[in-house]
Amino acid sequence: MPAGPRQLSGEAVAAPVAAAVPDAILRATDEWVEVRPERIADVLRFLHDDADLDARQLSNLCAVDRHDRFEVVYHLQSLDRNHQIVVKAIVGEHDEPSLPSATAVYKGALLQEREVYDLMGVRFEGHPDLRRMFLWEGYPGFPLRKDFLQIPEHHPGLPKFPFEESGVQAR
């Protein structure tokens, strides 16, 4: 059973995607489709352009830290057909995760990807302006990661105000 009332099941999405973008789909449950991370931009492009799936809006983008991997979750919305599609890209690398950016397809990803990068440290390759958003450049670590409190050198919290003596200016 899909979680949302108007959510397409993963299998229903997976079939047309697999036909159009070969070897992109890794797994399809009834809730979501798991996509090979390096192909995520192509899959999103197809979902956006396809007349039946018609995922014209990226309604939500966020990442989940699963200790050893990152799940980047895309909630896509078709306004005309009124259904929701959930796509996940699971990045196995935990120290330097990265995957292609969705900004070429969705302008709405501009700020959401920046937020994910800022708080989770997932790099989106091809994002035009991937910088820290809430925190400042040079902040130690990424606070939403599960191991944030175990960063050895840096105790979380501020020893002093960030620009006090470093002279680093946030842009």
Next chain:
Amino acid sequence: MTAATEPYVLNIGPQHPSTHGVFRLRVVMDGERIQDVEMVVGYLHRSMEKLAEERTYTQNIPFTDRADYLAAMSGNLGYCLAVERLAGVEVPERASYLRVIFAELQRIASHSMANGTFVNDAGAWQTPLMYMFRERERILDLFEMTCGARLTTNYMRIGGVAFDPPEEFYPAIESLVDELPERIEEYAELLVDNEILLARGRGVGIISAEDAINGSLVGPMLRGSGVPWDLRKAEPYCGYDRFDFEIPVGRQGDAYDRFLVRLEEVRQSTKIIRQALDGLPSGPHKTQIPLALRPDPGEAYARVEGPRGELGFYVVSDGGSAPFRFHIRAPSLINLSLLREMAIGASLPDAIVALGSVDIVVGEIDR
């Protein structure tokens, strides 16, 4: 002889009358014309998403008050819906009605504030804002009667609402709902035809329907651009399909259209409240849930149509008593995706009006 000007950087904010909070814009300007704009946020970042991972599901409800502090009820509602979906909790009928009533009251309060500050940004000297505060004040009184708080209501609970409204609530809300339509007409008379507001609002900050959809805009921003999208119709939660109301849609996608859409939504909300009051069933106002709720591992994404648009809550459970991941899809932040498109090339006063029509709440941007 040619005269050349040099672009310069203007910091609008973090303290500025028109940024409605600690929100900062770095604007590169040439004279009065904007060449580039960049937003600098984070002054109000409270790390709610991290804090929520340490607290039980019920303890997280107050965070949703403080995210969008002008629409605390909508935040409460969205989060409770997400957790109910995750844990499979049923909500009694009466609770659903009460939720609708309070969410719509909150929408009226928030839209009044939004329209008032919008006209303020267009240069009025507080007068429309004060008039709109009159209604907002009465709504906040209703909140205070019911749950003891005016802004940070913390009213919705997982499985219902916290309190049944007291006896004196009903006559107060009846008289409010009776008076609201004529009050709205009063504002419409003062503002809708106002020549200066027309001159300031029309053709400013235009966003096409395509851009609005592609840029993930939601709420009055999306509807102002002509897209009839409202989650109360598209994905009816809390039984919104029982009520008869209409979606207002703008004609040109400019700041003035968003203002008109908000004004019309207040009328529609009044209609909804009237119907919900008439049909309010008796019965329990919440279901009992375990104190430490432990939903099965899984995830849920629930969204409500808040005053600023789709307010989504993505909650992931690993079977523990605290959410494994708690994410707020903040409409205020994501509505700013197209800020550059609206502002670049415009003059400073136009950009301020366009920003005012977005209706940002900094608590929600930064979280």
Next chain:
Amino acid sequence: MSALRMGRRLPRRTVPRALMALGALVAIGFVAVNVAIGYVVIDGRLDGQWYDVRDLGIGVQELREWLDDRNAQQPGILDFLGQHWISYAVTALLGATGILSIVGGALLILIWVERRLIGRMQIRRGPNRVGPYGLLQPIADAVKLIQKEVLMPRGADKVLFFLPPALIFIPMIVAWGPIPWGAQMAYLDVHVGILFLIAVSSLTTLAIFMAGWSSNNHYALLGAMRTIAMMISYEIPLSIALLSVVLLSGSMQLSTIVEWQSTHNVWLAALLPLAMFTYFFSSTAELNRTPNDIAEAESEIVAGFHTEYSGMKFGLFYAVELGNALFVAALTATLFLGGWSLFGLEEWIPGYLILGAKISAAYFLLVWLRGTLPRFRLDQLMKFAWQFLIPLSLLNLLIVAVEASVFARWEVKGIVSLGLFAIVNWAAAIILVREWARRMGYRPEREAVRQPILTQGVGGLQAARRLGAPEMGTQV
């Protein structure tokens, strides 16, 4: 009734009856004293030219002559300054003190009046805590402002930053000189009064630009630039509007203009509606009052040129703003509303009370505008000045010039020709405004009031196209 509601109810009567009665007594006494003085004055009980103790102008003149006589007998050590230096110095000091005390007193009350009025317009109470009815609020404000630290931004030009609060005060005081408060009751009744006023009031711009430039702040600079642009644009229609007054009354002397209105028993507002509108609108632009307060547009550039000023320096800017508004009200009352005359009633009521009432009415209009309207954009205001006000006031000037020459040559009874002029001017004003606006492309009947489309169904782009909603990019 909940406790909440009960707690809301404030005690109805916060001021004791005795205090109100005392206030009424004081007011009645004030009026009675004035009537008595007026009676004595008009009856000529005090003989000769020196007939009014309150007459600043003549008093000053007397003093100067007396001082000159003394000075001629005993040469002083500072004679290289000129023959009459001591008399000029003394009279200037005296006049400035007089104006300053009157205007300063008026300002203290006006701050309260404006805040109360705007409070009423905004369904609030306004200041009501300090003193009876909050009357002492301006004094409390002043005390607070004096106590506050005066900051100077780093990188500011120290001299230029220091001067403007003082410089901006001078034109405001000087401009009050020629205003006649009654028959022969003007401190500085110069023959080129209107020219003098235009020249003096333009000086404010200099101080504003100094303030904006020296603050080393982009907001301040933007505000200053806007002020300059506005001043250049609106000085022209303002001057033309005043010129039509001069043409019709045949004098630049303010007292003569008032007397002209008094002898012909007509207000110039009735004869020159367009000139009055032009003058009033241009003045609001120069005064930075809504709807034209772009130079210190709060929502855009924080406070404009005085963003960086704090403490009493800010207080001075604030006071000057109010004082200038009051001055514009006074000039409007003098030039267009008959000044101290009121159709013969001035024989019974002292002229300065009549003028005061008219000033209050004009000032109320300014406050009302501020409490009601949003603000124009800079380019819209510029466009309005250059494309609308200047051509219209030029055309109006032409009409008035013809009328003035007719009036000067033909010996018709005043009431007939003036009535005719009034009809012609009102008709011309209405036709000119209407036709010129249409020429400029204003077609209100073509645009229906925009209302949002109401729909039941949801959808995306296709639904939007179906609704035919977004005619995007169409300029309005």
